Amino acid sequence: GESVGLHLPTLSVQEGDNSIINCAYSNSASDYFIWYKQESGKGPQFIIDIRSNMDKRQGQRVTVLLNKTVKHLSLQIAATQPGDSAVYFCAENTGSGYALNFGKGTSLLVTP
Amino acid sequence: DTEVTQTPKHLVMGMTNKKSLKCEQHMGHRAMYWYKQKAKKPPELMFVYSYEKLSINESVPSRFSPECPNSSLLNLHLHALQPEDSALYLCASSRLGGADNEQFFGPGTRLTVL
Numbered sequence: 001g002e003s004v005g006l007h008l009p010t011l012s013v014q015e016g017d018n019s020i021i022n023c024a025y026s027n028s029a030s031d032y033f034i035w036y037k038q039e040s041g042k043g044p045q046f047i048i049d050i051r052s053n054m055d056k057r058q059g060q061r062v063t064v065l066l067n068k069t070v071k072h073l074s075l076q077i078a079a080t081q082p083g084d085s086a087v088y089f090c091a092e093n094t095g096s097g098y099a100l101n102f103g104k105g106t107s108l109l110v111t112p
Numbered sequence: 113d114t115e116v117t118q119t120p121k122h123l124v125m126g127m128t129n130k131k132s133l134k135c136e137q138h139m140g141h142r143a144m145y146w147y148k149q150k151a152k153k154p155p156e157l158m159f160v161y162s163y164e165k166l167s168i169n170e171s172v173p174s175r176f177s178p179e180c181p182n183s184s185l186l187n188l189h190l191h192a193l194q195p196e197d198s199a200l201y202l203c204a205s206s207r208l209g210g211a212d213n214e215q216f217f218g219p220g221t222r223l224t225v226l
Contacts, residue, residue, distance in 0.1 A: 034215075041219075044155065105153075105154050
């Protein structure tokens with residue numbers, strides 16, 4: 001969802017459950033997408049990426065799904081752990097250069 | 113070496129001070145970036161350097177002055193900043209070319225302008 005003011009969308013999950021974080025993009029020319037994880041006080045950390053010629057990519061405990069028809073990207077985290085608590089950003093490379101456009105972010109809170 | 117380093121970690125400065133932020137990478141990347149991040153917001157692109165030349169300036173005020181002395185170093189010179197410039201300043205780097213544009217971020221410099 002969209003963030004309003006200083007409030008990030010927040011997803012709260014129990015440890016061990018699966019998490020799904022969503023992101024919508026608007027530019028049909030976007031050809032490369034990245035998910036970043038940002039813990040408090042740290043810089044964004046690369047999680048997984050996907051190119052526009054793919055609709056699914058899997059990593060260790062993470063899966064990214066890309067639906068170009070509705071311009072939607074999701075990040076699935078399996079067996080969520082307390083260390084997964086962070087803010088997650090999707091980012092897109094629109095192909096017009098080297099700049100990335102970041103989404104507004106989702107705060108993931110994992111409770112024991 | 114697969115990391116981007118930034119110094120200092122924290123910086124407090126007055127509005128009349130001149131200071132510099134430093135960024136370094138040894139991954140052979142030829143594109144380097146400065147981002148500004150306010151609390152609970154995504155990073156906002158400020159500058160992009162490719163092959164040590166400034167290629168993107170996102171209408172950043174002139175009180176921020178970037179410099180790329182060589183392919184491994186990126187500086188951000190600060191002068192006459194305003195309190196609203198207080199933020200986390202992130203440096204990133206990436207390989208050049210194509211859609212494969214994974215950007216590696218440093219830990220950032222937390223800047224406070226009094």
